Amino acid sequence: MIYSNNATLLRRELITKLAKLFIEGDIKDIDRIPLQIAPRNSVPIRGSIAKDRAILKYMLMALLGYNISDEEDELMTLAEYAKKSLENHNPGKNILTVVDEACSSCIKTNYIVTNLCRGCVARPCTLNCPRHAISFIGGRAKINTDLCVNCGKCMEVCPYHAIVYVPVPCEESCPVKAISKDENGIEHIDNDKCIHCGKCILACPFGAIMAKSQIIKILKRIKTPNEKVIALVAPSIIGQFKASLPSILEGIKRIGFDKVIEVADAAVTVAENETEEFLERMEKGDDFMTTSCCPAYTELVKKHVPQIQKNVSNTRSPMHFSAKYAKEHFPEYSTVFIGPCIAKQFEGIYDECVDNVMNFEELGSLFIAMNIDVSKIDAPEKISNESEIGRWFAASGGVSNAIAATITDPSMVKGLKINGINKKTANLLKIYSKKCPGNFIEVMACEGGCIAGPVTVCNPKVADKQLKKFFEDNKK
Amino acid sequence: MEKKIEIKICIGTLCYVMGGSELQLLAEHLPEKFKKRVDIIGSTCLDYCLDQEKYGKAPFVEINGEVMAEASINKVIDYLIKKY
Ligand code: FES
Numbered sequence: 001m002i003y004s005n006n007a008t009l010l011r012r013e014l015i016t017k018l019a020k021l022f023i024e025g026d027i028k029d030i031d032r033i034p035l036q037i038a039p040r041n042s043v044p045i046r047g048s049i050a051k052d053r054a055i056l057k058y059m060l061m062a063l064l065g066y067n068i069s070d071e072e073d074e075l076m077t078l079a080e081y082a083k084k085s086l087e088n089h090n091p092g093k094n095i096l097t098v099v100d101e102a103c104s105s106c107i108k109t110n111y112i113v114t115n116l117c118r119g120c121v122a123r124p125c126t127l128n129c130p131r132h133a134i135s136f137i138g139g140r141a142k143i144n145t146d147l148c149v150n151c152g153k154c155m156e157v158c159p160y161h162a163i164v165y166v167p168v169p170c171e172e173s174c175p176v177k178a179i180s181k182d183e184n185g186i187e188h189i190d191n192d193k194c195i196h197c198g199k200c201i202l203a204c205p206f207g208a209i210m211a212k213s214q215i216i217k218i219l220k221r222i223k224t225p226n227e228k229v230i231a232l233v234a235p236s237i238i239g240q241f242k243a244s245l246p247s248i249l250e251g252i253k254r255i256g257f258d259k260v261i262e263v264a265d266a267a268v269t270v271a272e273n274e275t276e277e278f279l280e281r282m283e284k285g286d287d288f289m290t291t292s293c294c295p296a297y298t299e300l301v302k303k304h305v306p307q308i309q310k311n312v313s314n315t316r317s318p319m320h321f322s323a324k325y326a327k328e329h330f331p332e333y334s335t336v337f338i339g340p341c342i343a344k345q346f347e348g349i350y351d352e353c354v355d356n357v358m359n360f361e362e363l364g365s366l367f368i369a370m371n372i373d374v375s376k377i378d379a380p381e382k383i384s385n386e387s388e389i390g391r392w393f394a395a396s397g398g399v400s401n402a403i404a405a406t407i408t409d410p411s412m413v414k415g416l417k418i419n420g421i422n423k424k425t426a427n428l429l430k431i432y433s434k435k436c437p438g439n440f441i442e443v444m445a446c447e448g449g450c451i452a453g454p455v456t457v458c459n460p461k462v463a464d465k466q467l468k469k470f471f472e473d474n475k476k
Numbered sequence: 477m478e479k480k481i482e483i484k485i486c487i488g489t490l491c492y493v494m495g496g497s498e499l500q501l502l503a504e505h506l507p508e509k510f511k512k513r514v515d516i517i518g519s520t521c522l523d524y525c526l527d528q529e530k531y532g533k534a535p536f537v538e539i540n541g542e543v544m545a546e547a548s549i550n551k552v553i554d555y556l557i558k559k560y
Contacts, residue, residue, distance in 0.1 A: 242487035364493035
């Protein structure tokens with residue numbers, strides 16, 4: 001499957017333009033961006049230039065850290081939002097926001113009567129509809145979208161198969177039914193259910209779901225003369241760019257970070273702690289233990305599968321250990337975690353050691369904005385192998401392998417893997433709470449692991465190949 | 477023997493971030509008849525990104541010296557079928 005589509009690329013273009021303006025000291029001109037991308041005489045993508053521009057404005061609002069629903073005054077300019085964001089705006093504790101202007105393009109009900117309808121005499125659709133939502137207009141069945149509750153009975157009973165199911169991509173992708181339409185037909189995210197996995201961002205073909213970004217706050221930190229900033233880079237960075245790991249890390253430094261640390265170092269500690277904890281728990285007679293490094297998974301447990309809360313490892317995530325290390329050794333520095341993940345942004349809000357979180361898509365856009373070409377950076381090719389098992393955390397199966405490599409007797413581990421959280425695997429976890437066929441479960445919300453996160457720059461298949469090649473080469 | 481076709485895929489950071497990573501899978505998607513004829517090579521920034529007005533948008537690919545903007549696997553294959 002093609003991973004980068006026009007909606008993703010548009011987002012990257014916006015981040016690049018925003019970052020460029022900030023760096024050049026021209027953030028006050030931010031209101032020009034929608035005009036540049038959708039100029040007066042261009043062909044509109046969504047019906048009209050005015051609508052295109054409105055949507056671009058809202059996307060930029062999210063990139064400045066706002067909920068779209070925060071808008072009180074339509075006349076408030078992006079420049080004003082930017083100013084507020086740089087001063088003291090508190091972005092709140094939710095991460096995802098829906099650009100309502102861009103949404104509403106999907107159908108309201110999942111069932112549609114096609115022109116195969118013969119307007120038959122029997123009309124089982126009307127008879128079986130529990131809501132009396134089907135009437136006949138011009139000899140053909142019509143579903144009243146105000147009444148329809150998406151039960152699907154009409155489709156089942158139609159002898160001509162004239163009624164079809166049409167999915168709503170974001171709703172289909174959400175593993176926990178956190179996104180649904182409000183009375184105006186616009187998608188709404190229920191924060192009591194949302195686990196911040198970011199799957200809806202990838203699924204929406206209109207790019208209507210945005211993660212609220214911290215990019216401008218991070219740039220401000222970097223540009224403040226006496227502020228020192230450490231970048232904590234997630235293991236999944238390997239394979240993201242067509243460049244060696246040292247070159248990528250050097251590129252990150254050139255953005256203006258004063259220090260760059262691989263989170264893989266801390267992941268080694270996590271593997272050690274989790275191994276120890278696992279042994280203790282088995283001794284105690286626990287049925288099983290699960291990993292805790294994936295924040296979308298821990299959120300899933302908290303909100304939807306509380307019965308296995310006691311089985312989740314108490315060891316905190318590699319991001320936390322890495323940030324803690326940074327704060328202990330370089331107390332005067334701010335910490336910015338850079339990863340492939342939306343949920344880490346949420347975790348970061350609650351982590352006392354993490355000041356900001358940025359994603360790979362933002363990193364890639366920053367490289368473009370600053371003319372940093374990592375494929376051309378000559379950095380020393382040799383890197384230390386000490387954190388090798390920490391780097392495994394980047395892909396599905398990696399944490400299990402790290403534990404197996406740390407434990408003295410690997411035969412003790414009866415490992416299971418949940419490679420990707422979806423409606424099915426979320427259910428599976430509920431079953432495991434009653435009867436678990438193993439004693440150690442690794443859970444990663446994204447299929448393939450962190451390298452396939454929702455806000456990366458590289459096609460996950462390519463990233464996986466590059467990651468494997470990295471481990472191959474590093475063995476030599 | 478049929479003439480070789482050389483495809484240069486830009487792996488500069490700009491092209492790569494703007495969708496170029498997809499092109500790394502080109503080799504496995506090539507139709508059989510082109511598999512032997514085509515040489516795929518990665519190239520550092522080809523400098524097309526410096527002039528969007530003239531060359532268009534990234535990612536860029538060069539096929540036997542001819543530049544293609546907004547390159548995708550499908551676009552490259554369509555071009556090969558038409559031209560070779
Ligand atoms: S990065 Fe591809 S042409 Fe410059």
